[in-house]
Amino acid sequence: MKVQVLYKSKTGNTEKLAKAIYAAIPDPDKDIQRLEGQKNYDMGDVYFIGYWTDKGTASFEILDYLGELHNKKIALFGTCGFGGNEKYFQRIEENVKAFIGDDNEYLGAFMCQGKMPIQIRERYESMKNGENDAKVEALLRNFDEAMLHPDRDDMEKAAVFVNSVFEKLSGEGANC
Template identity: 60%
Template sequence: MRTQVLYKSRTGNTEKLAKAIFEAIPGKNKDIAPFQGQTDYDMGDIYFIGFWTDRGSASMDVLDYLGSLQGKRIALFGTCGMGQSPDYYKKIEDNIRVFIEDDNEYMGAYICQGKMPMTVREKYEHMKNSSNKKQVEAMIQNFDMAMLHPDEQDLQGARKFVKEVFEKIEKEEQENG
């Protein structure tokens, strides 16, 4: 079984997760690479596809690649600026998952908070006025919390996710003889 980790990282957050995921994958038959418009759809039997989140989804090139995979086991991982929001993480997962063709086996997703560029905080500061002050201050507070992510706890969560994916595969293979 070959395992391929492909990731798209704009600020380094998803790359951190990708490295933790790669290290947690058992065995030596594995590879890791940044996503750069690859068109090879047979780099592995199991794919861990990483993304950064923009407006609740992944970039179009990652989505196109996902849509081109056939007969693979696919696990997703990603980062987004919004923290501590399992409902939002699930929405992101659902938005991306629809691009995975039915002949693939979907293995789940791991999404955590990631720091954002300082330009985002500056944008929030400029948006603030008397009518939206409370909402914008909450956005700035979230931004400030995100500066520490992904942290060690997030990386541990990614490693745990890999373990769960491989336990699921092992169980399936035992059941199917």
């Protein structure tokens, strides 16, 4: 079975996660590539597709690519600046997995927090107006926490996710 890791990364967070996922894949027939306009939809049998989060979903390029895959096994992974909220991660997963066609097998998703560009922090700081200071302080605390991610713990959890995907595949009689 051929395993393909494809990803889009804006700040390096998703690329870091993609490399950890690639390293954890036990199958020797594997490849990793940044998604840069590829139109080849037969790069593998199993796909790990990674994305950074923008307004609660993935980039159009990721969504378009997902929509063109057929008869594949697909696992998702992603990063987002806002962390610590499993429901938010699940909402992002739902928004992205909606683009996976019914003829594919969905294998699950892994999400973790990732650092954001400093311009986001500057925007948060400029939002303070005396009435919303508590909310802005919470955004700033989240920003500062995000600067530490993805961290070693996130990479270990990504490897556990990969192992769970391959356990599912081996349970189906896949050659892993």
